[in-house]
Amino acid sequence: MRTRLAAYLDYRNHRWPRTANTHLFLSQTTGCGVEPVSHVWINDVLGMPTSRLREDRLLHEAEATGGDPRRICDLFGLSVGAALRYTGTIDQPGLIEHGLRTAGPAPRPEPG
Structure with missing residues (x-):
């Protein structure tokens, strides 16, 4: 990508x-x-709908931030509830089993 x-x-x-x-x-x-x-x-x-591209970016950011819902809200203008749906996906075992995510939690960014 x-x-x-x-x-x-x-x-x-x-x-x-x-x-x-x-x-x-x-x-x-x-x-x-x-x-x-x-x-x-x-x-x-x-060759794909814009909604699919947005979802991909949301999921990637959720993983990259270690599941920080505030960051998702700020970047994408989502409600807290919507952000939690995306951040709740980062530890799903099915993603690890299918090679869509590495094992272990994503590192949390340092404050600052």
């Missing part, structure tokens, strides 16, 4: 070197403006 993201960012920076658009994804239409690409564009280009 990181390799693909790095390749896309290289392409984005080469294609629109002086864009004022702060969104991650740009298209021919949005590269010279500040509007985001449409959900249809993302679905077509990535």
